[in-house]
Amino acid sequence: MQRTSESAPAGQPVPRPATRRNPALRSRTFRCMGTVISLALPDRGAPRTVPVLEGATAAVERVFTELDAMFSLYRPDSEASRLASGELTLRDASSAFRARFADATGWRLLTEGFFTPERPDGVLDLSGIIKGHAIGQAAAALEAAGVEDWCLNAGGDVLVGGSPVPGSGTPWLAGIVDPLDRASLLSAFPLGGGGRFEALATSGTSERGDHIWRAGAGRTEFRRTEFRQASVVAADIVTADVLATAIVAGGRAMVDWATDSWDVEVLAVLGNGELLATPGFNAARGA
Amino acid sequence: MRTRAAISAALASAGILLAGWQSGAHVAGTGSPVTAAASGSSSSSGSTGAGGAATTAGGGAAAQAAGTYTGTAVQTRFGAVQVQITVNAGTITDVTALRLTDEDRKSVQISNRAAPLLRAAVLKAQSADVQTISGATVTSDAYLTSLQAALDAANL
Amino acid sequence: MNSSSRLTMPATTRRTPVEGFRSQARSRLLRADLLTVLAWSSVSLAVALWLADGGASGFSTLAGSFTALGIVAGLAGMDLVLLMLLLAARIPLIDGAVGHDRALGFHRKLGKPSLYLLLAHGILLAIGYGMAEGLNPVAELVALWVQVPDMWLAIVSLGLFVAVVATSLVAVRRRLPYEFWYAVHLLTYAAVLTAIPHQFSAGGLFAEGTWQRWYWLAICIFTGAALVHYRVLEPLVATFRHQLSVSRVVPVAPGVVSIELAGRHVDELSGHGGRFFIWRFLSPGAWWHPHPFSLSAEPAWSDASGHGTLRITVRNLGRGSAQLSRLKVGTRVAIEGPYGLFSTAARTRSRVVMIGAGIGITPLRALLERTPFEPGQATVLLRGHSDADLYLGDEILALCRKRGATLYHLTGPRSAG
Numbered sequence: 106m107q108r109t110s111e112s113a114p115a116g117q118p119v120p121r122p123a124t125r126r127n128p129a130l131r132s133r134t135f136r137c138m139g140t141v142i143s144l145a146l147p148d149r150g151a152p153r154t155v156p157v158l159e160g161a162t163a164a165v166e167r168v169f170t171e172l173d174a175m176f177s178l179y180r181p182d183s184e185a186s187r188l189a190s191g192e193l194t195l196r197d198a199s200s201a202f203r204a205r206f207a208d209a210t211g212w213r214l215l216t217e218g219f220f221t222p223e224r225p226d227g228v229l230d231l232s233g234i235i236k237g238h239a240i241g242q243a244a245a246a247l248e249a250a251g252v253e254d255w256c257l258n259a260g261g262d263v264l265v266g267g268s269p270v271p272g273s274g275t276p277w278l279a280g281i282v283d284p285l286d287r288a289s290l291l292s293a294f295p296l297g298g299g300g301r302f303e304a305l306a307t308s309g310t311s312e313r314g315d316h317i318w319r320a321g322a323g324r325t326e327f328r329r330t331e332f333r334q335a336s337v338v339a340a341d342i343v344t345a346d347v348l349a350t351a352i353v354a355g356g357r358a359m360v361d362w363a364t365d366s367w368d369v370e371v372l373a374v375l376g377n378g379e380l381l382a383t384p385g386f387n388a389a390r391g392a
Numbered sequence: 393m394r395t396r397a398a399i400s401a402a403l404a405s406a407g408i409l410l411a412g413w414q415s416g417a418h419v420a421g422t423g424s425p426v427t428a429a430a431s432g433s434s435s436s437s438g439s440t441g442a443g444g445a446a447t448t449a450g451g452g453a454a455a456q457a458a459g460t461y462t463g464t465a466v467q468t469r470f471g472a473v474q475v476q477i478t479v480n481a482g483t484i485t486d487v488t489a490l491r492l493t494d495e496d497r498k499s500v501q502i503s504n505r506a507a508p509l510l511r512a513a514v515l516k517a518q519s520a521d522v523q524t525i526s527g528a529t530v531t532s533d534a535y536l537t538s539l540q541a542a543l544d545a546a547n548l
Numbered sequence: 549m550n551s552s553s554r555l556t557m558p559a560t561t562r563r564t565p566v567e568g569f570r571s572q573a574r575s576r577l578l579r580a581d582l583l584t585v586l587a588w589s590s591v592s593l594a595v596a597l598w599l600a601d602g603g604a605s606g607f608s609t610l611a612g613s614f615t616a617l618g619i620v621a622g623l624a625g626m627d628l629v630l631l632m633l634l635l636a637a638r639i640p641l642i643d644g645a646v647g648h649d650r651a652l653g654f655h656r657k658l659g660k661p662s663l664y665l666l667l668a669h670g671i672l673l674a675i676g677y678g679m680a681e682g683l684n685p686v687a688e689l690v691a692l693w694v695q696v697p698d699m700w701l702a703i704v705s706l707g708l709f710v711a712v713v714a715t716s717l718v719a720v721r722r723r724l725p726y727e728f729w730y731a732v733h734l735l736t737y738a739a740v741l742t743a744i745p746h747q748f749s750a751g752g753l754f755a756e757g758t759w760q761r762w763y764w765l766a767i768c769i770f771t772g773a774a775l776v777h778y779r780v781l782e783p784l785v786a787t788f789r790h791q792l793s794v795s796r797v798v799p800v801a802p803g804v805v806s807i808e809l810a811g812r813h814v815d816e817l818s819g820h821g822g823r824f825f826i827w828r829f830l831s832p833g834a835w836w837h838p839h840p841f842s843l844s845a846e847p848a849w850s851d852a853s854g855h856g857t858l859r860i861t862v863r864n865l866g867r868g869s870a871q872l873s874r875l876k877v878g879t880r881v882a883i884e885g886p887y888g889l890f891s892t893a894a895r896t897r898s899r900v901v902m903i904g905a906g907i908g909i910t911p912l913r914a915l916l917e918r919t920p921f922e923p924g925q926a927t928v929l930l931r932g933h934s935d936a937d938l939y940l941g942d943e944i945l946a947l948c949r950k951r952g953a954t955l956y957h958l959t960g961p962r963s964a965g
Contacts, residue, residue, distance in 0.1 A: 132543070261526050383506045388516065401584055406592075416605075531682070
């Protein structure tokens with residue numbers, strides 16, 4: 106396992122006393138799929154927590170590594186790369202591969218093309234759906250191993266189980282990065298703890314989106330990106346992830362489509378930094 | 393003659409730049425949260441004070457006057473929206489949508505629709521209060537300087 | 549020699565009244581000034597496009613500031629590149645206002661600034677975008693190349709611009725052959741063409757439906773059309789219209805020949821004494837070499853359809869010119885022009901002094917035939933190493949006598965220092 110969190114920026118929180126508001130956690134990280142995945146469990150003391158955490162992290166890492174080996178376009182020997190190069194046809198692809206392809210094309214229909222498993226150059230790219238799928242599979246592995254309270258964060262996409270304070274029903278609180286200032290948080294949303302939302306995914310164009318148009322996914326025309334970042338809270342991580350991606354590509358029309366069609370909360374940051382949010386994010390109305 | 397060309401060129405350039413800057417300031421003004429409710433409609437809603445102050449809602453130093461300002465009603469795809477802002481000591485303290493009716497028959501559906509919201513009005517959190525952080529996918533390298541990395545480091 | 553040209557020469561016509569030279573000069577300088585203002589305004593307009601789009605708000609963050617400066621540099625750089633192309637397009641309006649040589653002088657002066665702006669554009673944007681995404685500028689460039697459509701073309705274009713300017717500088721310094729420099733310059737067109745797609749597909753400023761997009765498209769198309777029209781179509785039309793071919797090659801002095809060309813509609817080429825044409829002698833191995841030479845005599849024609857002859861006088865200067873003395877009679881000749889401001893159009897008053905040295909004497913011969921002046925108002929100064937170097941001196945003397953101009957000639961070696 107590779108530790109990647111040695112260098113925390115100065116001025117960031119350091120170990121702090123466990124309170125109900127600020128529960129003690131233990132976490133492990135590893136690199137996969139070009140990003141960093143971290144798993145956090147409530148800390149019940151090192152002797153009780155560390156072995157569970159190490160085992161759980163290994164299980165999660167196994168899920169991610171296997172999926173990456175199959176779907177990464179950065180690995181020349183992956184099934185995805187061989188398909189992209191024409192060495193392999195979809196007909197001969199493994200059933201797991203075809204299942205993800207079916208998921209992705211299904212989402213393309215549901216999002217009116219704003220989520221698409223194809224890159225602008227036409228290469229089949231399932232990475233938009235694989236990270237979410239991997240998070241979901243890892244969650245299943247954790248549940249199967251009997252871990253009830255956990256928080257999994259893969260490159261900014263979050264799925265939780267249970268509570269940070271075991272047995273209390275307290276939700277996990279997930280922050281959302283401010284795209285205008287990555288060192289601060291824009292908002293937060295409670296996940297898990299018995300509520301109906303356990304997943305939060307954020308998609309963005311970052312600074313570049315301000316000046317660069319992206320192909321409206323699945324559309325022939327080019328459109329200017331309206332949104333710099335979109336966060337979607339949902340019951341499952343694939344829905345959250347796909348809708349966040351689709352909203353960044355599809356703009357306001359897609360936000361309305363998403364909130365009309367799914368049980369989700371959305372917080373979007375427009376190109377000029379202003380916000381568009383569903384009531385769940387409104388502090389005045391409460392979550 | 394050369395001087396004439398130089399002076400004319402300088403004046404023309406300055407004029408063009410000024411005109412560009414002016415219309416650019418106008419673009420920034422119409423992008424305020426108040427008019428964002430109008431889904432890009434260029435008809436100005438709210439007073440100019442609302443537009444000016446809203447762009448600096450965080451710092452809130454633009455409008456000096458205190459009080460409550462009501463914008464004009466604008467037609468949006470959700471229906472007519474009228475926005476009221478409360479300014480206190482140059483800071484917007486409250487933004488209320490005064491009227492949010494729906495002209496078509498989807499008024500039930502829009503209950504969960506996303507609407508413009510001031511930064512001050514979203515659920516707030518400090519990074520010390522959250523257990524995990526969501527953001528646009530970061531690369532492994534960018535992770536090192538991210539807030540999530542700080543959280544993970546604290547929980548080792 | 550060549551008395552036929554004088555026999556058929558029309559009586560001196562004064563298309564520009566002598567007293568009109570002052571207003572001619574004023575209007576020419578006004579046109580030059582207006583063009584200058586227009587050129588600078590186009591640069592500030594390019595920046596204003598961005599300001600009007602609310603671009604200045606980018607300066608609120610450090611990364612945004614880099615990005616904003618990068619975008620401004622790119623807009624100004626592209627505008628300068630278009631100006632350079634227009635200056636080199638041989639547009640009659642520019643040529644007539646400032647002259648071909650000064651237009652090319654401005655063209656050369658803009659070379660380095662536009663390159664620096666385009667380099668700054670690439671570097672600042674790589675830094676700005678990179679900072680915003682937590683990537684170093686090199687990684688950001690790679691990401692832009694891979695992820696953003698047309699961006700790889702833009703990066704290739706930047707490389708081409710660097711290559712063009714660098715080789716131009718080296719070519720001037722090392723005196724590389726003209727052919728080499730010319731070939732490299734053709735790369736400029738590739739560089740400009742590869743730079744254009746990303747401006748419209750990746751730049752939010754020129755998004756569909758914006759007026760900025762129409763303006764930018766218009767100036768790009770205008771520049772391209774001017775180049776195609778004045779540098780390709782007009783020369784082709786002139787070449788087909790005049791059907792010129794070499795009719796005689798007459799030695800004038802050691803290493804100096806007069807080339808007589810016969811063709812049609814040569815009457816249309818009269819009145820351009822002093823201005824130069826670009827000639828291409830369409831023989832194997834020489835056809836692509838452009839020669840800028842002035843006429844050394846007014847065209848002479850013998851019938852209403854303008855069948856007649858032109859004459860240029862040439863000295864063996866470079867390799868290309870050396871070939872000219874071996875030209876075969878009957879060789880077809882392509883013609884472009886006339887260009888340049890060494891003509892009546894440059895005059896500011898009724899009195900006139902014409903100065904020529906070496907082979908540069910020969911255009912005076914043609915200018916002297918037609919430029920309007922009263923007897924006693926013109927002075928002609930000729931300079932050469934020896935009397936033999938006062939090419940066509942006898943013809944000029946005859947013309948001066950006929951038109952009442954005073955002729956001086958200076959011969960001998962250059963004074964030291």
